[in-house]
Amino acid sequence: MRKDLRLELRGGESLVALVALSLLILVVMVFALDPAGGVRDAATAAGALWVALILAGVIGSSRVLLAERDNGCIRALIASPLDRGALYWAKLTAAFIFMAIAEAAAIVLMVLFFNLDFDWRLMRMAPVIALGALGFAALATLLAAITGRVRAGDMLLPLLAIPLFVPALIAGVKASGAALAGAPFAAIAQWLKILVAFDVLFVSAGSLLFEYVIGEE
Amino acid sequence: MNKIANLWLGGLTGVLMTAAIYMTFVYVPTEADQGIVQRIFYFHVPCAWVAFGAFGLVAIAGIFYLWLGQPVWDDLGYAAAEIGMVFCTLVLVTGSIWAKPIWSTWWTWDSRLTTTLILWLLYGGYLMLRAMADDTPQVARFAAVIGIVAAADVPVVIVSVRLWRTIHPAVLVTRQGGHGLEDPRMVATLLVALAAFTALFLWLLMLRFATLRMRARLGAIARGLNLAQAAAGDL
Numbered sequence: 386m387r388k389d390l391r392l393e394l395r396g397g398e399s400l401v402a403l404v405a406l407s408l409l410i411l412v413v414m415v416f417a418l419d420p421a422g423g424v425r426d427a428a429t430a431a432g433a434l435w436v437a438l439i440l441a442g443v444i445g446s447s448r449v450l451l452a453e454r455d456n457g458c459i460r461a462l463i464a465s466p467l468d469r470g471a472l473y474w475a476k477l478t479a480a481f482i483f484m485a486i487a488e489a490a491a492i493v494l495m496v497l498f499f500n501l502d503f504d505w506r507l508m509r510m511a512p513v514i515a516l517g518a519l520g521f522a523a524l525a526t527l528l529a530a531i532t533g534r535v536r537a538g539d540m541l542l543p544l545l546a547i548p549l550f551v552p553a554l555i556a557g558v559k560a561s562g563a564a565l566a567g568a569p570f571a572a573i574a575q576w577l578k579i580l581v582a583f584d585v586l587f588v589s590a591g592s593l594l595f596e597y598v599i600g601e602e
Numbered sequence: 603m604n605k606i607a608n609l610w611l612g613g614l615t616g617v618l619m620t621a622a623i624y625m626t627f628v629y630v631p632t633e634a635d636q637g638i639v640q641r642i643f644y645f646h647v648p649c650a651w652v653a654f655g656a657f658g659l660v661a662i663a664g665i666f667y668l669w670l671g672q673p674v675w676d677d678l679g680y681a682a683a684e685i686g687m688v689f690c691t692l693v694l695v696t697g698s699i700w701a702k703p704i705w706s707t708w709w710t711w712d713s714r715l716t717t718t719l720i721l722w723l724l725y726g727g728y729l730m731l732r733a734m735a736d737d738t739p740q741v742a743r744f745a746a747v748i749g750i751v752a753a754a755d756v757p758v759v760i761v762s763v764r765l766w767r768t769i770h771p772a773v774l775v776t777r778q779g780g781h782g783l784e785d786p787r788m789v790a791t792l793l794v795a796l797a798a799f800t801a802l803f804l805w806l807l808m809l810r811f812a813t814l815r816m817r818a819r820l821g822a823i824a825r826g827l828n829l830a831q832a833a834a835g836d837l
Contacts, residue, residue, distance in 0.1 A: 535744070537734050541730060541734060545728075548726075549755050551762070579761060587751075597743050
Protein backbone atom coordinates (compact mmCIF):
# COMPACT_ATOMS: atom_id res chain seq x y z
CA MET A 386 0.00 0.00 0.00
CA ARG A 387 2.78 2.37 0.87
CA LYS A 388 4.15 1.68 -2.53
CA ASP A 389 0.91 2.64 -4.23
CA LEU A 390 0.63 5.87 -2.31
CA ARG A 391 4.27 6.69 -2.80
CA LEU A 392 3.99 5.98 -6.49
CA GLU A 393 0.90 8.11 -6.86
CA LEU A 394 2.07 10.97 -4.67
CA ARG A 395 5.56 11.12 -6.07
CA GLY A 396 4.58 10.67 -9.66
CA GLY A 397 1.55 12.77 -8.93
CA GLU A 398 0.42 12.27 -12.50
CA SER A 399 -2.70 10.28 -11.92
CA LEU A 400 -3.74 12.39 -8.93
CA VAL A 401 -3.38 15.56 -10.97
CA ALA A 402 -5.20 13.86 -13.83
CA LEU A 403 -8.01 12.77 -11.51
CA VAL A 404 -8.44 16.27 -10.06
CA ALA A 405 -8.34 17.73 -13.57
CA LEU A 406 -10.95 15.21 -14.64
CA SER A 407 -13.24 16.18 -11.74
CA LEU A 408 -12.77 19.81 -12.74
CA LEU A 409 -13.69 19.07 -16.34
CA ILE A 410 -16.76 17.05 -15.41
CA LEU A 411 -17.97 19.89 -13.17
CA VAL A 412 -17.41 22.38 -16.00
CA VAL A 413 -19.40 20.15 -18.33
CA MET A 414 -22.17 19.89 -15.73
CA VAL A 415 -22.31 23.68 -15.38
CA PHE A 416 -22.71 24.06 -19.15
CA ALA A 417 -25.24 21.25 -19.31
CA LEU A 418 -27.40 22.39 -16.41
CA ASP A 419 -26.71 26.13 -16.66
CA PRO A 420 -27.35 27.19 -13.05
CA ALA A 421 -28.32 30.84 -13.64
CA GLY A 422 -25.99 33.23 -11.83
CA GLY A 423 -26.99 33.86 -8.25
CA VAL A 424 -29.39 30.93 -7.99
CA ARG A 425 -27.98 28.72 -5.27
CA ASP A 426 -29.39 25.34 -6.06
CA ALA A 427 -28.00 22.85 -3.54
CA ALA A 428 -29.61 19.82 -5.20
CA THR A 429 -28.08 20.58 -8.60
CA ALA A 430 -24.65 21.16 -7.09
CA ALA A 431 -24.86 17.87 -5.16
CA GLY A 432 -25.90 16.03 -8.32
CA ALA A 433 -23.00 17.45 -10.30
CA LEU A 434 -20.58 16.53 -7.52
CA TRP A 435 -21.70 12.89 -7.56
CA VAL A 436 -21.48 12.66 -11.33
CA ALA A 437 -17.89 13.83 -10.96
CA LEU A 438 -17.29 11.26 -8.21
CA ILE A 439 -18.56 8.35 -10.30
CA LEU A 440 -16.85 9.24 -13.57
CA ALA A 441 -13.55 10.15 -11.92
CA GLY A 442 -13.76 7.00 -9.81
CA VAL A 443 -14.42 4.71 -12.77
CA ILE A 444 -11.58 6.16 -14.78
CA GLY A 445 -9.15 6.63 -11.90
CA SER A 446 -9.71 3.53 -9.81
CA SER A 447 -8.66 0.95 -12.37
CA ARG A 448 -5.21 2.50 -12.30
CA VAL A 449 -4.61 1.35 -8.74
CA LEU A 450 -4.63 -2.31 -9.73
CA LEU A 451 -3.45 -1.92 -13.28
CA ALA A 452 -0.14 -0.47 -12.13
CA GLU A 453 0.89 -3.97 -11.03
CA ARG A 454 -0.44 -5.76 -14.05
CA ASP A 455 1.54 -3.66 -16.50
CA ASN A 456 4.89 -4.41 -14.93
CA GLY A 457 4.06 -7.94 -13.81
CA CYS A 458 4.42 -7.15 -10.10
CA ILE A 459 1.04 -8.65 -9.29
CA ARG A 460 2.54 -12.08 -9.89
CA ALA A 461 5.33 -11.35 -7.42
CA LEU A 462 2.81 -10.02 -4.91
CA ILE A 463 0.67 -13.14 -5.16
CA ALA A 464 3.69 -15.38 -4.88
CA SER A 465 4.96 -13.45 -1.86
CA PRO A 466 4.08 -14.71 1.64
CA LEU A 467 1.88 -11.64 2.00
CA ASP A 468 -1.67 -12.60 2.85
CA ARG A 469 -4.12 -11.93 0.02
CA GLY A 470 -6.50 -10.34 2.47
CA ALA A 471 -3.78 -7.86 3.38
CA LEU A 472 -3.33 -7.15 -0.32
CA TYR A 473 -7.03 -6.30 -0.54
CA TRP A 474 -6.93 -3.92 2.42
CA ALA A 475 -3.83 -2.21 1.03
CA LYS A 476 -5.46 -1.73 -2.36
CA LEU A 477 -8.69 -0.52 -0.78
CA THR A 478 -6.89 2.02 1.44
CA ALA A 479 -4.90 3.35 -1.47
CA ALA A 480 -8.00 3.67 -3.67
CA PHE A 481 -9.93 5.35 -0.84
CA ILE A 482 -7.25 7.95 -0.08
CA PHE A 483 -6.89 8.54 -3.78
CA MET A 484 -10.60 9.18 -4.23
CA ALA A 485 -10.95 11.22 -1.03
CA ILE A 486 -8.29 13.69 -2.17
CA ALA A 487 -9.93 14.07 -5.56
CA GLU A 488 -13.31 14.54 -3.88
CA ALA A 489 -12.00 17.24 -1.57
CA ALA A 490 -10.78 19.12 -4.63
CA ALA A 491 -14.11 18.57 -6.37
CA ILE A 492 -16.03 20.02 -3.39
CA VAL A 493 -13.98 23.22 -3.48
CA LEU A 494 -14.60 23.52 -7.22
CA MET A 495 -18.31 22.82 -6.75
CA VAL A 496 -18.63 25.65 -4.21
CA LEU A 497 -16.94 28.04 -6.64
CA PHE A 498 -18.82 26.99 -9.77
CA PHE A 499 -22.27 26.73 -8.22
CA ASN A 500 -21.87 29.93 -6.27
CA LEU A 501 -22.31 28.40 -2.81
CA ASP A 502 -20.72 29.51 0.47
CA PHE A 503 -17.76 28.07 2.34
CA ASP A 504 -19.44 27.48 5.69
CA TRP A 505 -20.43 24.83 8.24
CA ARG A 506 -22.74 23.14 5.76
CA LEU A 507 -19.72 21.81 3.89
CA MET A 508 -18.58 20.09 7.09
CA ARG A 509 -21.90 18.24 7.16
CA MET A 510 -21.06 16.85 3.74
CA ALA A 511 -17.77 15.35 4.90
CA PRO A 512 -19.21 12.05 6.28
CA VAL A 513 -21.45 11.65 3.20
CA ILE A 514 -18.58 12.10 0.79
CA ALA A 515 -16.23 9.93 2.86
CA LEU A 516 -18.74 7.07 2.97
CA GLY A 517 -19.43 7.44 -0.74
CA ALA A 518 -15.73 7.37 -1.57
CA LEU A 519 -15.20 4.31 0.64
CA GLY A 520 -18.10 2.46 -0.98
CA PHE A 521 -16.89 3.23 -4.45
CA ALA A 522 -13.30 2.33 -3.57
CA ALA A 523 -14.43 -1.05 -2.18
CA LEU A 524 -16.50 -1.76 -5.28
CA ALA A 525 -13.82 -0.61 -7.70
CA THR A 526 -11.02 -2.55 -5.97
CA LEU A 527 -12.94 -5.80 -6.41
CA LEU A 528 -14.15 -5.04 -9.93
CA ALA A 529 -10.86 -3.68 -11.24
CA ALA A 530 -9.21 -6.97 -10.26
CA ILE A 531 -11.69 -8.60 -12.65
CA THR A 532 -11.90 -6.12 -15.50
CA GLY A 533 -8.15 -5.54 -15.45
CA ARG A 534 -7.65 -9.04 -16.75
CA VAL A 535 -10.39 -9.29 -19.33
CA ARG A 536 -10.29 -8.11 -22.90
CA ALA A 537 -11.96 -4.66 -23.25
CA GLY A 538 -12.06 -4.50 -19.45
CA ASP A 539 -11.94 -0.69 -19.50
CA MET A 540 -15.37 -0.75 -21.13
CA LEU A 541 -16.63 -3.36 -18.71
CA LEU A 542 -15.71 -1.57 -15.47
CA PRO A 543 -18.34 1.19 -15.71
CA LEU A 544 -20.92 -1.29 -17.01
CA LEU A 545 -20.50 -3.34 -13.84
CA ALA A 546 -19.65 -0.62 -11.32
CA ILE A 547 -22.33 1.99 -12.00
CA PRO A 548 -25.43 -0.25 -11.59
CA LEU A 549 -23.93 -1.73 -8.41
CA PHE A 550 -23.25 1.76 -7.06
CA VAL A 551 -26.85 2.97 -7.61
CA PRO A 552 -28.05 2.68 -3.96
CA ALA A 553 -25.05 4.63 -2.68
CA LEU A 554 -25.56 7.15 -5.47
CA ILE A 555 -29.21 7.77 -4.55
CA ALA A 556 -28.39 8.06 -0.85
CA GLY A 557 -25.32 10.19 -1.50
CA VAL A 558 -27.05 12.70 -3.78
CA LYS A 559 -30.01 13.07 -1.41
CA ALA A 560 -27.82 13.41 1.68
CA SER A 561 -25.46 15.89 0.02
CA GLY A 562 -28.35 17.97 -1.28
CA ALA A 563 -29.97 18.03 2.17
CA ALA A 564 -26.68 18.89 3.87
CA LEU A 565 -25.97 21.74 1.43
CA ALA A 566 -29.49 23.11 1.84
CA GLY A 567 -28.93 23.21 5.61
CA ALA A 568 -31.49 20.53 6.49
CA PRO A 569 -31.54 19.11 10.05
CA PHE A 570 -29.40 16.06 10.77
CA ALA A 571 -32.45 13.78 10.99
CA ALA A 572 -33.10 14.35 7.27
CA ILE A 573 -29.59 13.17 6.45
CA ALA A 574 -29.48 10.29 8.93
CA GLN A 575 -31.69 7.87 6.94
CA TRP A 576 -29.48 8.30 3.87
CA LEU A 577 -26.33 7.92 5.93
CA LYS A 578 -27.68 4.58 7.17
CA ILE A 579 -27.99 3.36 3.58
CA LEU A 580 -24.46 4.53 2.81
CA VAL A 581 -23.11 2.72 5.89
CA ALA A 582 -25.00 -0.46 4.92
CA PHE A 583 -23.63 -0.24 1.38
CA ASP A 584 -20.07 0.24 2.64
CA VAL A 585 -20.28 -2.62 5.15
CA LEU A 586 -21.73 -4.88 2.45
CA PHE A 587 -19.13 -4.15 -0.20
CA VAL A 588 -16.10 -3.98 2.07
CA SER A 589 -16.97 -7.39 3.53
CA ALA A 590 -17.95 -8.86 0.14
CA GLY A 591 -14.70 -7.51 -1.30
CA SER A 592 -12.51 -8.90 1.45
CA LEU A 593 -14.23 -12.31 1.20
CA LEU A 594 -14.26 -12.59 -2.58
CA PHE A 595 -10.97 -10.88 -3.45
CA GLU A 596 -8.95 -14.09 -3.12
CA TYR A 597 -11.09 -15.72 -5.81
CA VAL A 598 -10.47 -13.02 -8.38
CA ILE A 599 -6.79 -12.40 -7.72
CA GLY A 600 -5.71 -16.04 -8.17
CA GLU A 601 -3.41 -16.85 -11.06
CA GLU A 602 -4.59 -18.85 -14.01
CA MET B 603 -29.53 -34.75 -21.73
CA ASN B 604 -32.33 -36.76 -20.32
CA LYS B 605 -34.86 -37.17 -23.15
CA ILE B 606 -37.73 -38.26 -20.93
CA ALA B 607 -37.33 -35.29 -18.59
CA ASN B 608 -37.28 -33.02 -21.64
CA LEU B 609 -40.52 -34.50 -22.98
CA TRP B 610 -42.27 -34.34 -19.61
CA LEU B 611 -41.23 -30.81 -18.83
CA GLY B 612 -41.98 -29.62 -22.37
CA GLY B 613 -45.39 -31.25 -22.32
CA LEU B 614 -46.20 -29.86 -18.88
CA THR B 615 -45.19 -26.38 -20.02
CA GLY B 616 -47.38 -26.70 -23.11
CA VAL B 617 -50.47 -27.79 -21.14
CA LEU B 618 -50.05 -25.19 -18.39
CA MET B 619 -49.31 -22.38 -20.83
CA THR B 620 -52.37 -23.21 -22.94
CA ALA B 621 -54.48 -23.18 -19.77
CA ALA B 622 -52.94 -19.89 -18.66
CA ILE B 623 -53.63 -18.26 -22.03
CA TYR B 624 -57.22 -19.52 -22.03
CA MET B 625 -57.84 -18.33 -18.49
CA THR B 626 -56.24 -14.94 -19.11
CA PHE B 627 -58.22 -14.16 -22.26
CA VAL B 628 -61.53 -16.00 -21.72
CA TYR B 629 -62.11 -17.29 -18.20
CA VAL B 630 -61.08 -14.43 -15.93
CA PRO B 631 -63.53 -11.47 -15.56
CA THR B 632 -62.44 -8.05 -16.78
CA GLU B 633 -61.28 -5.80 -13.96
CA ALA B 634 -63.83 -3.04 -13.29
CA ASP B 635 -61.57 0.05 -13.09
CA GLN B 636 -58.77 -0.72 -15.51
CA GLY B 637 -60.62 -2.66 -18.16
CA ILE B 638 -59.15 -5.13 -20.60
CA VAL B 639 -55.52 -4.01 -20.21
CA GLN B 640 -55.41 -5.37 -16.67
CA ARG B 641 -55.19 -8.89 -18.15
CA ILE B 642 -51.51 -8.31 -18.92
CA PHE B 643 -51.02 -8.60 -15.16
CA TYR B 644 -51.32 -12.41 -15.46
CA PHE B 645 -48.21 -12.44 -17.65
CA HIS B 646 -46.38 -9.53 -16.04
CA VAL B 647 -46.26 -10.96 -12.51
CA PRO B 648 -45.10 -14.49 -13.53
CA CYS B 649 -42.34 -12.94 -15.67
CA ALA B 650 -41.16 -10.93 -12.65
CA TRP B 651 -41.32 -14.06 -10.49
CA VAL B 652 -39.21 -16.05 -12.99
CA ALA B 653 -36.70 -13.20 -13.43
CA PHE B 654 -36.16 -12.82 -9.68
CA GLY B 655 -35.90 -16.59 -9.21
CA ALA B 656 -33.40 -16.89 -12.05
CA PHE B 657 -31.20 -14.10 -10.68
CA GLY B 658 -31.33 -15.71 -7.24
CA LEU B 659 -30.21 -18.96 -8.84
CA VAL B 660 -27.25 -17.14 -10.45
CA ALA B 661 -26.01 -16.14 -7.00
CA ILE B 662 -26.57 -19.61 -5.49
CA ALA B 663 -24.76 -21.26 -8.42
CA GLY B 664 -21.96 -18.72 -7.99
CA ILE B 665 -21.53 -19.59 -4.30
CA PHE B 666 -21.44 -23.31 -5.09
CA TYR B 667 -18.97 -22.75 -7.94
CA LEU B 668 -16.55 -20.82 -5.71
CA TRP B 669 -16.99 -23.40 -2.96
CA LEU B 670 -16.76 -26.65 -4.95
CA GLY B 671 -15.12 -25.50 -8.19
CA GLN B 672 -17.20 -27.85 -10.37
CA PRO B 673 -17.90 -26.46 -13.88
CA VAL B 674 -21.57 -27.61 -13.72
CA TRP B 675 -22.34 -24.79 -11.28
CA ASP B 676 -20.80 -22.27 -13.64
CA ASP B 677 -22.94 -23.54 -16.53
CA LEU B 678 -26.06 -23.47 -14.34
CA GLY B 679 -25.38 -19.85 -13.35
CA TYR B 680 -24.76 -18.82 -16.95
CA ALA B 681 -27.97 -20.47 -18.17
CA ALA B 682 -30.02 -18.92 -15.34
CA ALA B 683 -28.59 -15.44 -16.02
CA GLU B 684 -29.48 -15.60 -19.72
CA ILE B 685 -33.04 -16.74 -19.09
CA GLY B 686 -33.47 -14.26 -16.23
CA MET B 687 -32.43 -11.48 -18.58
CA VAL B 688 -35.09 -12.49 -21.13
CA PHE B 689 -37.84 -12.49 -18.50
CA CYS B 690 -36.59 -9.28 -16.89
CA THR B 691 -36.89 -7.63 -20.33
CA LEU B 692 -40.43 -9.01 -20.63
CA VAL B 693 -41.31 -7.56 -17.21
CA LEU B 694 -40.19 -4.11 -18.33
CA VAL B 695 -42.00 -4.38 -21.69
CA THR B 696 -45.32 -5.71 -20.34
CA GLY B 697 -45.15 -3.16 -17.51
CA SER B 698 -44.72 -0.34 -20.02
CA ILE B 699 -47.64 -1.56 -22.15
CA TRP B 700 -49.83 -1.58 -19.02
CA ALA B 701 -48.56 1.75 -17.71
CA LYS B 702 -49.31 3.71 -20.90
CA PRO B 703 -53.16 3.54 -20.62
CA ILE B 704 -53.27 3.37 -16.80
CA TRP B 705 -50.61 5.88 -15.73
CA SER B 706 -50.62 7.58 -19.18
CA THR B 707 -46.87 7.24 -19.44
CA TRP B 708 -44.57 4.46 -20.65
CA TRP B 709 -42.13 4.92 -17.83
CA THR B 710 -42.00 6.53 -14.40
CA TRP B 711 -39.24 6.45 -11.83
CA ASP B 712 -41.36 4.49 -9.42
CA SER B 713 -39.49 2.28 -6.95
CA ARG B 714 -40.30 -1.12 -8.44
CA LEU B 715 -39.72 0.05 -12.00
CA THR B 716 -36.41 1.55 -11.01
CA THR B 717 -35.36 -1.56 -9.10
CA THR B 718 -36.23 -3.78 -12.09
CA LEU B 719 -34.28 -1.52 -14.41
CA ILE B 720 -31.25 -1.64 -12.10
CA LEU B 721 -31.52 -5.46 -12.02
CA TRP B 722 -31.65 -5.49 -15.81
CA LEU B 723 -28.52 -3.33 -15.97
CA LEU B 724 -26.70 -5.44 -13.34
CA TYR B 725 -27.23 -8.72 -15.17
CA GLY B 726 -26.63 -7.01 -18.51
CA GLY B 727 -23.16 -6.25 -17.15
CA TYR B 728 -22.80 -9.87 -16.03
CA LEU B 729 -23.67 -11.15 -19.52
CA MET B 730 -21.36 -8.57 -21.13
CA LEU B 731 -18.51 -9.94 -19.03
CA ARG B 732 -19.31 -13.47 -20.18
CA ALA B 733 -19.64 -12.40 -23.81
CA MET B 734 -16.39 -10.43 -23.85
CA ALA B 735 -14.19 -12.84 -21.92
CA ASP B 736 -12.96 -16.26 -22.96
CA ASP B 737 -14.35 -19.47 -21.53
CA THR B 738 -11.77 -20.16 -18.81
CA PRO B 739 -12.05 -21.19 -15.14
CA GLN B 740 -10.72 -17.75 -14.22
CA VAL B 741 -13.57 -15.99 -16.04
CA ALA B 742 -16.02 -18.46 -14.48
CA ARG B 743 -14.77 -17.32 -11.04
CA PHE B 744 -15.12 -13.67 -12.10
CA ALA B 745 -18.70 -14.29 -13.22
CA ALA B 746 -19.51 -16.11 -9.97
CA VAL B 747 -18.20 -13.15 -7.95
CA ILE B 748 -20.26 -10.67 -10.01
CA GLY B 749 -23.36 -12.85 -9.64
CA ILE B 750 -22.96 -12.95 -5.85
CA VAL B 751 -22.20 -9.24 -5.49
CA ALA B 752 -25.14 -8.29 -7.73
CA ALA B 753 -27.57 -10.35 -5.63
CA ALA B 754 -26.13 -8.89 -2.41
CA ASP B 755 -26.68 -5.41 -3.84
CA VAL B 756 -30.39 -5.98 -4.53
CA PRO B 757 -31.72 -5.46 -0.95
CA VAL B 758 -29.83 -2.17 -0.64
CA VAL B 759 -31.16 -1.10 -4.04
CA ILE B 760 -34.72 -1.90 -2.96
CA VAL B 761 -34.47 0.04 0.32
CA SER B 762 -32.81 3.08 -1.22
CA VAL B 763 -35.14 3.26 -4.21
CA ARG B 764 -38.21 2.82 -1.99
CA LEU B 765 -37.10 5.73 0.17
CA TRP B 766 -36.55 7.65 -3.03
CA ARG B 767 -40.16 7.36 -4.32
CA THR B 768 -43.01 4.97 -5.11
CA ILE B 769 -46.37 4.86 -6.96
CA HIS B 770 -46.55 1.20 -8.06
CA PRO B 771 -49.84 -0.50 -7.08
CA ALA B 772 -49.39 -3.02 -4.27
CA VAL B 773 -51.65 -5.70 -5.73
CA LEU B 774 -50.61 -8.80 -3.86
CA VAL B 775 -50.42 -7.36 -0.33
CA THR B 776 -52.32 -4.13 0.23
CA ARG B 777 -52.03 -2.01 3.32
CA GLN B 778 -55.28 -3.41 4.69
CA GLY B 779 -53.64 -6.81 4.89
CA GLY B 780 -55.81 -8.53 2.28
CA HIS B 781 -54.87 -8.97 -1.38
CA GLY B 782 -56.18 -6.77 -4.18
CA LEU B 783 -57.71 -9.53 -6.30
CA GLU B 784 -61.44 -9.54 -5.40
CA ASP B 785 -62.57 -12.38 -7.65
CA PRO B 786 -61.43 -15.96 -6.88
CA ARG B 787 -61.16 -16.52 -10.66
CA MET B 788 -58.44 -13.84 -10.74
CA VAL B 789 -56.48 -15.68 -8.05
CA ALA B 790 -56.88 -18.98 -9.93
CA THR B 791 -55.69 -17.42 -13.20
CA LEU B 792 -52.66 -15.89 -11.52
CA LEU B 793 -51.73 -19.19 -9.87
CA VAL B 794 -52.03 -21.15 -13.14
CA ALA B 795 -49.98 -18.49 -14.96
CA LEU B 796 -47.31 -18.66 -12.23
CA ALA B 797 -47.14 -22.44 -12.55
CA ALA B 798 -46.96 -22.20 -16.36
CA PHE B 799 -44.11 -19.70 -16.31
CA THR B 800 -42.25 -21.68 -13.66
CA ALA B 801 -42.49 -24.80 -15.84
CA LEU B 802 -41.38 -22.80 -18.87
CA PHE B 803 -38.41 -21.47 -16.91
CA LEU B 804 -37.35 -24.93 -15.74
CA TRP B 805 -37.67 -26.31 -19.25
CA LEU B 806 -35.64 -23.50 -20.83
CA LEU B 807 -33.07 -23.80 -18.03
CA MET B 808 -32.68 -27.52 -18.63
CA LEU B 809 -32.27 -27.06 -22.40
CA ARG B 810 -29.74 -24.24 -22.05
CA PHE B 811 -27.85 -26.03 -19.31
CA ALA B 812 -27.62 -29.17 -21.45
CA THR B 813 -26.33 -27.10 -24.38
CA LEU B 814 -23.62 -25.55 -22.20
CA ARG B 815 -22.62 -28.97 -20.84
CA MET B 816 -22.36 -30.31 -24.40
CA ARG B 817 -20.20 -27.34 -25.37
CA ALA B 818 -17.89 -28.03 -22.44
CA ARG B 819 -17.60 -31.69 -23.48
CA LEU B 820 -16.93 -30.67 -27.07
CA GLY B 821 -14.18 -28.35 -25.86
CA ALA B 822 -12.60 -31.17 -23.84
CA ILE B 823 -12.74 -33.54 -26.85
CA ALA B 824 -11.22 -30.89 -29.13
CA ARG B 825 -8.39 -30.29 -26.66
CA GLY B 826 -7.80 -34.05 -26.45
CA LEU B 827 -7.65 -34.30 -30.25
CA ASN B 828 -5.17 -31.43 -30.42
CA LEU B 829 -2.98 -33.16 -27.85
CA ALA B 830 -3.17 -36.44 -29.73
CA GLN B 831 -2.28 -34.70 -32.97
CA ALA B 832 0.66 -32.97 -31.37
CA ALA B 833 1.85 -36.30 -29.91
CA ALA B 834 1.51 -37.95 -33.33
CA GLY B 835 3.52 -35.13 -34.86
CA ASP B 836 6.33 -35.73 -32.37
CA LEU B 837 6.70 -39.37 -33.35
